[in-house]
Amino acid sequence: MAISRKDPKGRKLREGENWRNDGRYSYRYTDVRTGKRLTVYAQDLPELREKEKQIAKDMEDNILTDGAIKKMTLNTLFERYMETRELADTTRVSYVRAWENRVKDEIGNIKVVQLLPSHIKAYYAKLSKAGYAYSTIKYIHNLLYPALEMAVDDDIIRKNPAKSSISDYGKTAEEKEALTVSQQEKFMEFVKQSNVYNTYYPMFTIMIGTGLRCGELIGLTWKDINIKAKTVNVDHQLIYKNLGDGCKFHISTPKTESGIRIIPMTQEVAKAFEEQRKINFMLAKDKSIEVDGYSGFVFTAKSGRPLMPNGVNSVLYNIVDAYNKTEVERAKKEHRKAELLPKFSAHVMRHTACTRMAECRMDVKVLQYIMGHAHIDVTMEVYNHIGELTRIENEIARLDSMVLNA
Template sequence: MEQKKDLKGRNLKQGESQLKDGRYRYRYTDKYGKRNTVYAWKLTRTDKTPSGKKDGLSLRELEKEIERDESDGILTHEAKNITVYEMIFQYFETKPQIANATMQNYISMVNKNVKSNAIGRMKVADVKRSDIKKFYAYLYKEKKFAVSTIQVYQNIIYPAFQMAVDDDWIRKNPCKDCMKDYVRGSLTSTRYPLTRQEQKALLEYVKDDNVYSQYYTIIAFLLGTGCRISEALGLTWDNIDFENASVYIDHQIIYKKVLKEGGAVRHYAEPPKNRTNRTIPLQKEILNIMRKHKQQTYFMSKASGCEVDGYKDFVFLNRNLKLYTPNTFTRALHNIRDTYNRMHEEDNEVMLPDFSAHTFRHTFCTRMAENGIDVKVLQEIMGHKTIAITMQVYNHVLEGRAEAEMQRVSSALVV
C-alpha cells in the first residue's frame, strides 16, 4: 500500500492526513475505545503557520502529548470536551454538604462572572495558570471586586480543577498560587503576620498530620524565634545552649549559584544578614520541642555526613538527611496551606492565607510587639539593621490596638 504524503511530498504516519484547506489531522483510538481527532496547521515544529491562521503546536507535537498522556493515564479527551463552566457545576454536584444558601450564592457568582467570561468557555485541557490570573485581574481591575470576593472565586475554581487532577483529566492544577498577588496585602508593600488563630491552627494541623508532621519542629522554631529561614537551615546543635535556654546565630546557609565554581548551585555558609551575630532566648515550649527533636535526630544528623564549609551536625535536615533548599521548603509550605484549606473549606474553620518562611519571622516580631517587649531588645533579637524596621511592626500593632480601644469605649462616647 502506497504511503500517504502531504502537499509538500512528506511521508505521513498512520492516522495522519492533510485536509483540502491545508490543515493536518490525526485520528486515534484511546484505551477506552473512543475515537478522537486533533488538528494543526503545521506537521512539524519547524513548519511555518499559514498567514492569517492561529499559531499552535504542530501535529507531531500534539501526537507526542497524546502518547505521554496515554502512558501516564491522563484522560485528555475528557478535559478537551468539557468547559470550565461545566466542570464547576460537576464539582458542585460532589458537594451536597454545602449549605443551600452558600451553594446558591456560588451558583449566582459563577453564572454572573464565569459563564460570561472567556475562562468559562475554555476547555479544561486548554486552561493555563496565566488564564486564571487574567480572570482574577479582570475581577480586580474591571469589576472592582474586593480581594475577599476574588478569594471566594478561588475557593470555587481551585477545588473544581483539583477534582479534574484527581480524576486524571489534567496533570496539574492551574489555579495553584494564583491568589499570591492578592492575598493578605500582597498588592501593597505591607507584610502581614499570621493571626493568633491562624498560627494556632497551622501548628495543630502540622503537628498531627501524617505527611506534614516532619515540618512541625522547624515551623515551631521559626515562629518561636523569628530567625530567618537561612539562619534556621544553618543551625547546628552547637548553636543551641539548652542549659541557658538560648540559641546563638553566627552564620546562615545560602543556596544559590557560586560564580567562582562555574555557576554551580550549592549550599554555602556566610555570616548572618547585616552581620548581626546575636543570641535569642528560647521560650520554655520551644526549648522542650528542641530537646525532643535532638533526642530523635541527633545521632542521625551526626551520621549523615552533611557538611557545608566546615559546618556539620545540622539541626534541621529533610527525610533524606540533606539540607532543605528554599524552593522545596517553600513548596512544602504551599502544600500544607492548600491541603489544610481543602480539608476545612466547608466547616467554617480558620482558613490559612498565603504564607512563607518569612511570614513566620514577621509573625514572631508581631507577637513580641503585642506583648510589649522593649523595641530595642526586639531589634537585637530580630537582627534588624536599624530600629526603624522594628518600629514599622510596632506602629502596625499600635494602630490595631488604637482601633480596638476606640471600639471598646465607643459606647461611653456621647456624640
C-alpha cells in the same frame, strides 16, 4: 615672526589646529590633568572648533579629556566600580548577576560621558512597565548611582545622571501581613495533629519563638544550640547559590553586625529543639554531611542534607493547601463558611514572630536585637502597626461602652 597657516578655503588656523591631506581637521593639545598629548578629529573646521570649546570647558572644570576615558561605557565603569568594593562573595555574585540580567544589554553600552538623566529615567520606566517592583528598581539604582558617583569623583563626568528620585517607578510591593493569633493557632494545631506534617511541628515552633530568617534557621547546627543555657547562637546562614562553582550550598556570614546575635530560648522553644533531636535520631539522618566546614545541621531532608531555602516555603504552601482542603470539607458538612488560611512563606513566619513579641510589649531595643534588624525603623514599623490596632480597638470598645450606657 609667526607663520600664518590657512586651510584650503583660506580660513586661518589657530594654534594646535591642522588641515590633513585626507580632508579632515585635527586639533592637538595637552591634557593638563595627565600631561598627555591628545588629538581630536573633525570633518570640517566648525565641528573641530565645537570640540575645542568642549575640551576647554572640560579642562576649566578639571574634567578628564583622555580619549580612552571618553569611550568608557557604563559596563566598563561598573567593572571598575566593583573592583573598588570589598564585598562578601554572595553579595558580589548577586550584584554582578543583577547587572548582567538587567542592565548590561539595556543601557550598559552607552558611553558614560553621553549618559543623560533621560536615559536612566526611560530605563526605569521600561522596567516599571514590564511589571518590576519598586524594590527591584531600587536595587538596580543602588548599583547605578554609586558607580556614576565614582565617575563624578574621578572627574570623568560633571554630574551624576542617576541623581533623581525613583519613587515614581515600579509596582508597590504587597505588604506581607503577619498571621493573626487565630490563624497561627489553627495552623500549628493542624501540623501537630497531621500524620504527614507533624515532624515539622518543632521547626515551626522554633520559627515562631525565635523569629529566625530562613537562611539562619536552615543553617543552624547542634553546636549553635545550648539547651542548658537556653540560647541559640546565630553567626552564619546557609544559602544555595552559584558562586562560580555551580549551584550548591554555601555558608554565608550576616550582612551586618546586627545579624550576629545570641537569642534566648523560651521553655517552649527549648522543648522543640529536644523534640527535633529525637526526630533526627529516629529517622537516623546522616550527620556527616558538611558544608564549608559546618556539619550536624538541625533541620535536614530525609537524605540528611540541609533543607533547601525554597524547601521550607514549599512545605508551608503544601500544609496550607492541605489545611484549606480539609477546612472546606468540614465547613460543607457543618453548613458554614470555610475559614481558610492565606498562603504564606517563611518570611511571614518571621514577621509573625516579630508581631507576637511586639504584641507582648517587648522592649523595642530588645526586639530589634532578637530579630537582628540593622535599623530600628524596621522594628518600629511593627510596633507602630500594633499600636494603631490597639488604639482602634480601644476606641471601638469606648464607643460600645457609650452606646450601652446611653
